[in-house]
Amino acid sequence: MDIENLKDKLLKMNLDEVSLVLEEREKRQVRFSNNDIDISKAWLESSLNVFLSKGKKVFFTTIKQLDKAEELLEKYVKMIENLPENKDFYGINPEKQSYQKSKIDIELLNLDLEWIAREAINGAVEKGAQRAAGVIYRDYVKRKIATNYNYAEDEMANVDVVIRAFNEYKNAGQEAITTANSEDLEDPREIGQRAGTVATLGGNPKDGKEGKFKVLFHPLAFGSLVSYSLNLASAFMIDSGMSFFADKLGEKVFSDKFTLYDDSTFFGSGHRIFDEEATATRKTVLVEKGVVKNYLHSYSTAQKFNTHTTGNAGIIMPIPWQAVMERGNKSYEELLSQIDKGLFIVNLWYTRFQDYRNGDFSTIPRDGIFYVENGEIKESWKSIRVSENMVHLFSNILDMSKERIWVKWWDEVIPSYLPYVLVEDVNITRSTL
Amino acid sequence: MRKILDKIDAKYAEIRYMKIKSNQVVVKNGTVSAVESSEEGGFAVRVINGGVGFVSTNSVDKVAEAAQLAEKLSKKRDGKFPFSQEKSYEDFWEVKEKRKIENFGTEEKIEFLMDIDKSLSAPMKIQFLHDKIIKKIYVNSEGSLIKARIPRVEYYYMMGVIENGNFEQGYRQYGITGGYEILDLWNFKDILLQEEKTLRKVVKAKKSPEGTFDLVVGPEVAGIIAHESCGHPSEADRIMGREAAQAGESFIKQSMVGEKIGSEIVNVVDDPTVPGSFGYYKYDDEGIPAKRRYLYKEGKINEFLHNRESAGRMGTKSNGAARSSSWNREPIPRMSTTFFEPRDYSFEEIIEDVKRGIYMKSFTEWNIDDIRYNQKYVGKEAYVIENGELKEPVKRPILEITTPGFYSRIDAIGKDLEFYAGTCGKGDPMQGVDVWMGGPHLRLRNIRMR
Numbered sequence: 001m002d003i004e005n006l007k008d009k010l011l012k013m014n015l016d017e018v019s020l021v022l023e024e025r026e027k028r029q030v031r032f033s034n035n036d037i038d039i040s041k042a043w044l045e046s047s048l049n050v051f052l053s054k055g056k057k058v059f060f061t062t063i064k065q066l067d068k069a070e071e072l073l074e075k076y077v078k079m080i081e082n083l084p085e086n087k088d089f090y091g092i093n094p095e096k097q098s099y100q101k102s103k104i105d106i107e108l109l110n111l112d113l114e115w116i117a118r119e120a121i122n123g124a125v126e127k128g129a130q131r132a133a134g135v136i137y138r139d140y141v142k143r144k145i146a147t148n149y150n151y152a153e154d155e156m157a158n159v160d161v162v163i164r165a166f167n168e169y170k171n172a173g174q175e176a177i178t179t180a181n182s183e184d185l186e187d188p189r190e191i192g193q194r195a196g197t198v199a200t201l202g203g204n205p206k207d208g209k210e211g212k213f214k215v216l217f218h219p220l221a222f223g224s225l226v227s228y229s230l231n232l233a234s235a236f237m238i239d240s241g242m243s244f245f246a247d248k249l250g251e252k253v254f255s256d257k258f259t260l261y262d263d264s265t266f267f268g269s270g271h272r273i274f275d276e277e278a279t280a281t282r283k284t285v286l287v288e289k290g291v292v293k294n295y296l297h298s299y300s301t302a303q304k305f306n307t308h309t310t311g312n313a314g315i316i317m318p319i320p321w322q323a324v325m326e327r328g329n330k331s332y333e334e335l336l337s338q339i340d341k342g343l344f345i346v347n348l349w350y351t352r353f354q355d356y357r358n359g360d361f362s363t364i365p366r367d368g369i370f371y372v373e374n375g376e377i378k379e380s381w382k383s384i385r386v387s388e389n390m391v392h393l394f395s396n397i398l399d400m401s402k403e404r405i406w407v408k409w410w411d412e413v414i415p416s417y418l419p420y421v422l423v424e425d426v427n428i429t430r431s432t433l
Numbered sequence: 434m435r436k437i438l439d440k441i442d443a444k445y446a447e448i449r450y451m452k453i454k455s456n457q458v459v460v461k462n463g464t465v466s467a468v469e470s471s472e473e474g475g476f477a478v479r480v481i482n483g484g485v486g487f488v489s490t491n492s493v494d495k496v497a498e499a500a501q502l503a504e505k506l507s508k509k510r511d512g513k514f515p516f517s518q519e520k521s522y523e524d525f526w527e528v529k530e531k532r533k534i535e536n537f538g539t540e541e542k543i544e545f546l547m548d549i550d551k552s553l554s555a556p557m558k559i560q561f562l563h564d565k566i567i568k569k570i571y572v573n574s575e576g577s578l579i580k581a582r583i584p585r586v587e588y589y590y591m592m593g594v595i596e597n598g599n600f601e602q603g604y605r606q607y608g609i610t611g612g613y614e615i616l617d618l619w620n621f622k623d624i625l626l627q628e629e630k631t632l633r634k635v636v637k638a639k640k641s642p643e644g645t646f647d648l649v650v651g652p653e654v655a656g657i658i659a660h661e662s663c664g665h666p667s668e669a670d671r672i673m674g675r676e677a678a679q680a681g682e683s684f685i686k687q688s689m690v691g692e693k694i695g696s697e698i699v700n701v702v703d704d705p706t707v708p709g710s711f712g713y714y715k716y717d718d719e720g721i722p723a724k725r726r727y728l729y730k731e732g733k734i735n736e737f738l739h740n741r742e743s744a745g746r747m748g749t750k751s752n753g754a755a756r757s758s759s760w761n762r763e764p765i766p767r768m769s770t771t772f773f774e775p776r777d778y779s780f781e782e783i784i785e786d787v788k789r790g791i792y793m794k795s796f797t798e799w800n801i802d803d804i805r806y807n808q809k810y811v812g813k814e815a816y817v818i819e820n821g822e823l824k825e826p827v828k829r830p831i832l833e834i835t836t837p838g839f840y841s842r843i844d845a846i847g848k849d850l851e852f853y854a855g856t857c858g859k860g861d862p863m864q865g866v867d868v869w870m871g872g873p874h875l876r877l878r879n880i881r882m883r
Contacts, residue, residue: 031861033674037484040506043761044490044499045475064473064491072472082540084465084547114509133677135861164678170804174678240461241557242593242602316459316467349681354798354811354829357557357593357600362809364802366681383807385800385833410679411863431807432881433838 001048001066007146009070010052013077017092019051019147019277026140030113033133035121037114049276049315051092052076056085060315088239090303092277093313097150099273099280100265107182108157113138116188120163123192128200129165129173132192136161143272150278158269158415159185160408163192164367165199171380173198174347174367176220176409178269184406198346198368202380208369208430209381214342214398215426216335216372219405219418224348224363226323227414229390230262232356233286235301236317244359244390245292254290255397259326261285262296262312268406270322270415274311281311281321290395296320323416328400335401335422337375343428344370344377348386349412359390362429387429398422434476434572437500443507445481445516447573448500449718450474451760455565458539460546462558468539475760478503484510485742489761515745519721521575526715527582530612534564534584537613549622555629557593557602562586564613569718577720585711585867586615587854590625594632601636601828602797603628603813605653608711608854608867631814634826641815641830641882647790648832648842648880649783649818652851654796654810655773655872660855662836663701664771664870666805667728667736668754668859669743675765679861681803684836687747689734695840697732698776705753705769711854712769712868714756719764721753728771732840738766758864765860773872776846783845783876790818791830791882809833831883842880847873 003020010018027043048063050073059080063069113136124132137160144153157180164174173195179185217225232243263283264272272281277299285293297305298313312318328335336344346368353361362385369381401420408415434448452474459467475491478500486506488499546560569581587608594601605628609615650658666683670676673687705714705723714723719741727735737743740755743766755764784792793812801808812830816823852871858864 029861031675033677036512037510038675039485039487039763040509041487041763042489042499042502042506044488044492044495044502045761046491047473058468060467060469061471062473063471064475066491067493068472076470079468079470079539083468084543086465088464088466131674133674135678162678166677170682172677236461236466240559240591241595242559242591316469349803350800352798352800354602355600356602357595360798362798362800364800364807366803383802385807385809387809410861411858429809429833429883431809431833431835431838433834433842 003144003146004151010073010077011148015052015054015077017053017148019092019145021049021276022144023047024142028113028138030117030136032117032121034131035125037117040114051277052080053089054080056087056089057083058086058089059083088300088304090300092147093279093299093309094149097278097280099152102154102273103267103271104155104157105180105182106157108138108159109140111138111159116161119188120161120192123189124163124165124196127193127196128167129196130168132163132165132195134163145274145278147278152274152278154273156180156271161188161191162409163195165195167199167202169204171199171202171205172367174220176407176413178406178408178415180267180269180271202368205380205382207382208384208428210429212425213428214339214422214424216339216344217421217423218346219420220407220409220413221345221348222418222421223323223407223413223416224351226260226325226416226418227412228351230320230323230414233296234318235295235297235305238295239301242356244357245295246357248292250291252291253391254287254394256290257397257399258287258290258394260287261324262320262322263324264321266322266324266417268322268415268417269408272321275313276315277313279309279311279313284310320414323414323418325418326400327402327404327419329402330399332401332403332420335399335420336372338422339372339375342372344372361390362387383430385429387427393423393426396424398424434570437497438572438574441480441500441504443480443482443504443574445574447479447571449477449757449760450570452568453565453759455563457561457563458542458546460550460560463550465543477760479763480504480507481514481516482507483512483514484508485514487763516741517744517749517751519575519741519751521577522716522720523578524716525580528584528610528713530584530614532613534566534586534612549625552622553625553629555592555594559591561589571718571720573720579716579720583610584612585610586613588615588621592625592628592632594629594636596633596636599636601632603632606854606856609709610711610713611709635814635828638826638828641791641812641827643883645879646882647787648877648882649787649790649792650875651794652849652872652874653853654793655875656853656870657796657799657810658839659701659771659773659872660768660870661801662805662808662839663728664703664768667738668766669737669739669747670766672737673743673746676859680859684804684806685734692734693732694729694734694837695732696843698846699729699732699840699843700727700774701729701771702726702774703728703738703768703771707770707869710770710852710869712866714769717753717755718757719751719755721751721755723753726752738768740764740766756866758866762860762862762864767859767866768857768868770852770869772850772852772870773846773875775848775850775873778845778847780847780849780874783847783874784818784823785821787818788820792816792818792823793830793832806836832880839877842877843875844878845876849873
């Protein structure tokens, strides 16, 4: 499909601005459980994300029947006349962009995913796991964008390896790594071994206790907190008022150890060179030494907030691409040794907010919850909950490890490059009946 | 589709076609933030041999290629894969809208949402109005051919109020299988005006007292509990470990059918045949007729939710719970409408002998662990009960409780059954499916609240 030609046709239909994003995707997946492969999947898909405007009237659609694209677009162009104005729309980015060079590691396309799954399972079992479940993904996508002002192409591939291993007591350990670079992809057997080691290390977990604890969060666990927070850093959510980042720009609200970026220029699974209105992506400092520095913007939200776009335009609202957090100087072991009585938590899930504005939330630890005494893992826990406030938690960051890991998991953790993070005074609760 | 299917070398194979035509309008704080329409259609081929191969495409030209690839992927594993063998059916089913989706234009939708927006003084408000018409064709190698047309409409809002620096939020989803008669079933303007009133009341309320109380939960809270701690742990694929690395497993084991989970007055049902329900279907996405299922019956674990794969592995037959959220997703065991069966108490009778209690009418934050055992619900609208009477509103009472802990303390069940809509998440890639959840008022004795 020639999207430049299609864009020109649309502009002749009395529209002011057009953005067309064509995505052609070949995705593979292998899912496994109980040490065996359950299903091998493939997706052969293409789609066209369409943005149309006339004055302040705007319309979005995703077309997945490309053979009918022109017919559908003609229909949608007629609809736009009757729409009300969106007073928050200030146009799509008119500035000529210069893009990073597109980068893809084609070696990833030759990987045998079923082999990776079997090796990961074998690794977990070697370390004493009774059973393992997981998923191997490979995504290959070709993107082209055409707007009134810019044209660009991008091509990207990445691989995810997720394995969750269990011991005989159903205690779990999980690894969820992601990479866009075949040289960074570890031996899958070693990934499985790490999950298996955490699962067996837990033994028969005890019911956890309530209280305030110093907690060392694995990058996967902290990735969950960061992923939910980044969505609330979108200017759309700030504008709605439903975010604990709202009205905090320029304020020091978190620990001065905390520096967080959205950075899709970093070559990882969230790498991309343009957003949905062809703005070149960039590294955006969201929090620097505890100070809220930026929100995530499209051209329109940036105009409304009297600032510059951060290259995060999504279909309706600005969205994060890839989280990157500054690291510290100490090793994971050194951070663990700083805990007199506390916890090491590998993963979190089911994060829900009772108060988006102030950041009150809770989330559930899983896949490795260890009670630590005098810097050493003493025992494994189960059945606890982190019942916290996000501002309080980010304010209590004591330190980060010098090691950082690429993590991504299911719908919980966006592609992220994060250290282990030590936080004090974390509130732990549990069921009382 | 049949011709392509017949060429596949398989023990079992199916092709599903799905076309989804949808529209959405989003209004945020007095502005129409988005107007979207889309039409998509695609095919999914699933082939069973030594393993399972699944390939989807949205290109008609690639369906034969997809079938060949699915066959190839199904042979990447060399073993047995016992899908349950089921009867074959040929049928067409549809749900007719009373107020047709196509007759409710974009301008009317915008006018409807803007009218509600203008009536509210809450500083934070977002509304979504979404409709879709789904057409499906299902064929399999056992001879089934099922066609369907399913219209659905949903309405969702988020609202927040601030007073003296304190914030309260509310959000809720409503949905039906049908058309814009949804506007005759619920008066959303009244609902949101009432919500704003509630939030303004709660934001000024004192924190709910801590201690041991009798607890009365409203239908909305009963619904989320039925969904989270009965429906999810009863999904057979979780019980088998198939979802272990994603949404998790279940505290229920296959051998636990018949074991006590709660009070003997408790029945929890999952029923895709409730007319108009958001998750309504006549046949599931594997061509099996829908039916009502008692998940917990008389306080005991009774039945699981099955697709062909889980039924085959457990040596039973599917009970028609296979659902796929789209043409590019595999059918897996899912809920439809999950609810506590009502009994005969009125609300007044439920609270009349409560000396010291908390009434949690609705909820905000909630979560549950990945075996569906430890859960938390935070009240949104809540009141103290004293000597059988509702007293002052209280802010955010917290219930943290285990599944048997909750179900075993139920001693009275109301007759006032209500349903609420939700989008249930599960699967990898994620599959959000439309569901209802509900129940009547429930009373529990001696519950530790925070």
